[in-house]
Amino acid sequence: MSIDWWALGLQAINALVLVWILARYLFRPVSAIIAERKDAAQAELRRAAQAMEKAEAAKSAADAERAAFARELSDLQDKAQYEAEEIKRQMRLSAEQEAAQIRQDAAKAVDQMQKDARHQMGEEAATLAVQIARKLLTRLPQEAQVSEFSTGLAEALAALPDATRSRIGAKGPVAVRAPRALTPEETAKLRGDISGALERDVQVAITVDPSLIAGFELDAQTAKVRNHLAADLMQIKEELVRHA
């Protein structure tokens, strides 16, 4: 056995050259591409982690927003329910007020109707009473229809102001209506009473008006003086109607 030193040297050189070649063209590029892929994978993992963090953050934000929406919805529902209750209460109150007003108006109307009915009934009753009284009074005796009424007429004339009294009968006879034609005595008494009340002598013009029932009515241009039962009945009727 012998050692070929040339071969040993050549093989050592060959091995060293092969180390350089494989390092240059195989191991370094392959390890670089592995490192590049690992870096890319790490970058992808980082991006995925970032995307996951973003997704988590977005999910949290969405959850918070959903919770806020839910709270807002609940608040809106509460508010709507409160407003509906308030509207319902207002409507009920308004309806109650309106019903009360209607009841009050109805009561007023009924009351007014009753009052009107009572007034009408009173008026009808007064009218009926006056008609009855008129019919009864028409049955008075003839002398009772005029006797003593001239005195009352004179007292009413005397109560008038002086200026008014001075103009009555100044331009002619004083117009007097009577329920029937007067006898000369009755006419003289009437003229005397009027002249006495006017404090001067005046002429009277008698006009028959059965509607007076009893009594006289002096009709001057400046004043009318009534002292007869028809006027009294009318006054009584007005009083009855007013107090019905």
Add this chain to the structure above:
Amino acid sequence: MENPLITQPLFYVGPVPITSAVLVTWGIMACLTGFSVWMSGRLRTTPDGLQSAVELLVDTIDGQIRDTMNRDPEPYRALIGTIFVFVLISNWSSLIPGIEPPTAHLETDAALALIVFVATVIYGVQAQGVKDYLAGFADPSWVMIPLNIVEQITRTFSLIVRLFGNVMSGVFVIGIVLSLAGLFLPIPLMALDLLTGAVQAYIFAVLATVFIGSAVEGGHATAKPATKEPTQ
């Protein structure tokens, strides 16, 4: 059959005799160079099957170095990886009829072991400095200096003899069986030779890693690497 212990030059380049081992080594170098250049030109971020296999090989070598030395594999990847790939392909080149593996010759194994020895010294000095590296020979006591020096030499010889003996014996046995029996009888032995060649390539690379790791860590032969030193 030729005596595997004797190398006959095929031709001469000037005064330099070119043996079959050198010639086959050149062929292996040419193939590996062509493959590497072709492979480096088609590397993509998304690998195909072949690139995945190459990446698996490189990643496995890196993992072996990292497990053994507890260091970044980048400075040692080229040497350890080249030794593994070259020894593996050299051992498996015996499957091609008429080709005798270069590792079946003592000069090739000696050259590889010599490179590992020199690399051990260089990496050790780089990592520790000359003084600390030399001081490591006196660890644990100066009495151990001769033994440590002898161990440095003997373990290099053990690398040579282990690889040479295993590969040469395989080739020798196959040659004997082929000459005595027939054409198809050596096939099981050749299959076994494939396994032996792979195991020897692995052992040679791992031992080189252990030796370099020991030199880098300090303590030389007394250092305890992460991976137990394989024996054959």
